[in-house]
Structures are given as structure tokens and as C-alpha cells.
Amino acid sequence: MKRIGILTSGGDAPGMNAAIRSVVRSSIFHELEIYGIYYGYQGLIDGQIKPLHIGSVGDIIQRGGTMLYSSRSEEFKTEKGRQKAIEQLKKHGIEGLIVIGGDGSFRGAQKLTEEGFPCIGIPGTIDNDIPGTDHTIGFDTALNTVIQAVDKIRDTATSHERIYVIEVMGRDAGDLALWSGVAAGAESILIPEYPYNLDEVTDKIKRGHDRGKRHSIIMVAEGVGSASDIADQIKDDLQVETRVTVLGHTQRGGSPTAFDRVLAGRLGAYSVDLLLEGQAGxxxxxxxxxxxxxxIIDALKKTNEISKDLYKLSNQLSI
Known part of the structure; x- marks a missing residue:
């Protein structure tokens, strides 16, 4: 193998640039040519492919987002679209591909592998919802972004004696809500993996009120439901003031933490090693x-498991 490609796909995550840097520099170290594919799988179909050099990845390790940009491609989901992508890879002499992204990106990588083109996937998503790895690139940074926001919200909640319901990302995975809730001392944490009982939430608020506590933080993963609806129910049940904060895409941005930079560096170099060993899929x-x-398929067939011990601890600490 003499020439490989790299692309980022799906939602961006802090640390993707650090992973790109690692792949590019590791490739050059092993005397491989490395090509960047811009705008994900759609860019691959459209031939937006350029050679990368050491200077191409200078001064990006600290930047959030992805220098290769990202997009979603309905065309790539079709057989015809994937054949166009493979034709572009062959046209540019690319013999192996590294894909940074989440489960949807990995499914694309597996499809290419099944059609005879070797791919390696690097998990990059703030949701931390990829089975087979303890951490995904971007999760630690997003977690710290959430904690910083919650710490500031708590100051206001304390000053005005209000209940704040904070919604974080996580349609199908509650890791971000759970970890940030524990780290920020949330009174209740609602995640998709466990059904919640609103009476238990309001009971905690009542107990806190009885011992002189005048504010509460409720962490909600977006997959549980609308934070506004939950806040309205609490307001109706307890006749108290509630406020809602939806952190949204701020969680995806920002300079990656040291942990995410090191993780990205390790995974990027390892993916190059695997391609050189002849690994695929x-x-x-x-x-x-x-x-x-x-x-990849074995990993995607599994369900990412939330830490039961951490969830148990969250309930224990929020009595």
C-alpha cells in the first residue's frame, strides 16, 4: 500500500483535527502518500480529493471542528453512489481509506470494505455511543463544555431560587447527560437508557426544599423528551418557577481537551498501522x-451500554 485517503463524516467533534493530523503525519512517517477527501462521502463521490502534506496539518491540533469539513450524503447510501465513490478512489490511486465519524460513517466504511475497498473507522462523536471503545473522540471536550455551562447556570439558579432543566445532546445515548450530571452535581439525571418517573424527580426537589434548598439542576438527554415539557410538568406539580436551557450545538465546538488530543493521536496512528498490516473493515x-x-459490523450490532455503576452513583449522591 502506497497511498491512502482520509475523510470525516457526520456530526463534527472536537479532536477530529488532531486525528487528521495524526493520520497524515503517521502516513508520511511510513512513507505513504495521504490524500484528504473533503465534505465526507459526498465529497468522495464528487471527487473533492487533494494530497495532504506535513504543512497541511500544521497548527490544527488545537482547533475544533474538522479541516476536511463534513456533510451527509443520501447518494452514498445507494449502490450507484458507492460505485461512483470507488471510481474516484481508483482514479486517484487511493488503496485504503480511514473514516472518522460515528455509526453512520462506519456503516459507509463497511459497505466500501464489502465491495473490496479496505477501510478503517476512527470513532469521533460527542455522544460516546460507539460500542468497542471506552471513549470516542470529542466526548471529553463536550463533557467539559457542558460542565462549564452548568456551573454558571447554577450560580443563577442559586441567586434566584429556581429549578433549571438543562437539555444536552444524546438522542439514543445518555453518557453526556450522565457524566456531566454527576460531575456538576445535578439533582436528577434523565437518560434514554432508563425510564424516569417524574414523581421521583419532584420528590427529590421537595426533600431538598424541606431542608432549605431553594434551587435544583435537572439534566435531560434530548432523547428522553422535551426539556420544556418536563419543566412545565415540574412547574405544574410543585407550583415553582422553572427555567430551561438547551445547550445545543455549543457542545460540539471548542478546542479539544488534552485527553481528546492524545486519544485522537493514538487512534489516528493506530489506524494507519492497521491498514499497513492489511486489515480492513x-x-x-x-x-x-x-x-x-x-x-465494524460486530461493533455496530452491539448496543452501547451505559455505566450502571455510574447511574447508581448519581442516584446515591443526589438524595
Whole structure:
């Protein structure tokens, strides 16, 4: 293998640039040519492909987002679209592809592998919802972004004696809400993996009020439901003032933490090593601080499991 490509797909995550940098520099270290594919799978179909050099990835390790940009492609989901993509790869002499993204991006990588084109997936998503790795690139940064916001909201909640319902990202995975809720001392944490009982939430608020507490923070993963609806129910049940904050896409931005930069560096270099070993249709990850790789399909068939111990601890600490 003499020439490989790299693309980012789906939602951006802090640390993607650090991963791109690692792939590019590791490729050059191994005397490989490396090509950047811009705008994800759609850019691959359209031939938006350019060679990358050491200077191409200078001064990006600290930047959020992705220098290769990202987009979603309905065309790539079709057989005809994937054949166009493969034709572009062959046209540019690219023999292997590294894909940074989430589960949808990995499915695309697996499709290309099944059609004879070797791909390696690097997990990059703030949701931390990819099985087979303890951490995904971007999760730690997003977590710290949420915590900083909640700390500031708590100051206002305390001053005005209000209940704040804070909605964070996570349609199908509650890791961001759970970890940030525990770290920020939220009174209740509502995540998709566990059904919630609003009576239990209001009971906690009542108990806190009885011992002199005049404010509460309720963390809600977006997959649970509307934070506004939950806040209205609490307001109606307790006759108290509630406020809602939806953090939205602020969670995806910002300079990556040291943890995400190091994780991205490790996974990026490891993915290049695997391509050179002849591996294909694999995803890389880290488990118990050790680099690992799994079959992409096997990983995607599994359900990402929330930490039951951490969820239990959250309830124990929020009595």
C-alpha cells in the first residue's frame, strides 16, 4: 500500500483535527502518500480529493471542528453512489481509506470494505455511543463544555431560587447527560437508557426544599423528551418557577481537551498501522487504556451500554 485517503463524516467533534493530523503525519512517517477527501462521502463521490502534506496539518491540533469539513450524503447510501465513490478512489490511486465519524460513517466504511475497498473507522462523536471503545473522540471536550455551562447556570439558579432543566445532546445515548450530571452535581439525571418517573424527580426537589434548598439542576438527554415539557410538568406539580436551557450545538465546538488530543493521536496512528498490516473493515478504539480493534459490523450490532455503576452513583449522591 502506497497511498491512502482520509475523510470525516457526520456530526463534527472536537479532536477530529488532531486525528487528521495524526493520520497524515503517521502516513508520511511510513512513507505513504495521504490524500484528504473533503465534505465526507459526498465529497468522495464528487471527487473533492487533494494530497495532504506535513504543512497541511500544521497548527490544527488545537482547533475544533474538522479541516476536511463534513456533510451527509443520501447518494452514498445507494449502490450507484458507492460505485461512483470507488471510481474516484481508483482514479486517484487511493488503496485504503480511514473514516472518522460515528455509526453512520462506519456503516459507509463497511459497505466500501464489502465491495473490496479496505477501510478503517476512527470513532469521533460527542455522544460516546460507539460500542468497542471506552471513549470516542470529542466526548471529553463536550463533557467539559457542558460542565462549564452548568456551573454558571447554577450560580443563577442559586441567586434566584429556581429549578433549571438543562437539555444536552444524546438522542439514543445518555453518557453526556450522565457524566456531566454527576460531575456538576445535578439533582436528577434523565437518560434514554432508563425510564424516569417524574414523581421521583419532584420528590427529590421537595426533600431538598424541606431542608432549605431553594434551587435544583435537572439534566435531560434530548432523547428522553422535551426539556420544556418536563419543566412545565415540574412547574405544574410543585407550583415553582422553572427555567430551561438547551445547550445545543455549543457542545460540539471548542478546542479539544488534552485527553481528546492524545486519544485522537493514538487512534489516528493506530489506524494507519492497521491498514499497513492489511486489515480492513475494522474500527479502532481504546479499552482499559489499551488500543484495540474490532470488526465494524460486530461493533455496530452491539448496543452501547451505559455505566450502571455510574447511574447508581448519581442516584446515591443526589438524595
Amino acid at each position: 475494522r474500527m479502532v478504539g481504546v479499552q482499559n487504556n489499551e488500543l484495540v480493534h474490532h470488526d
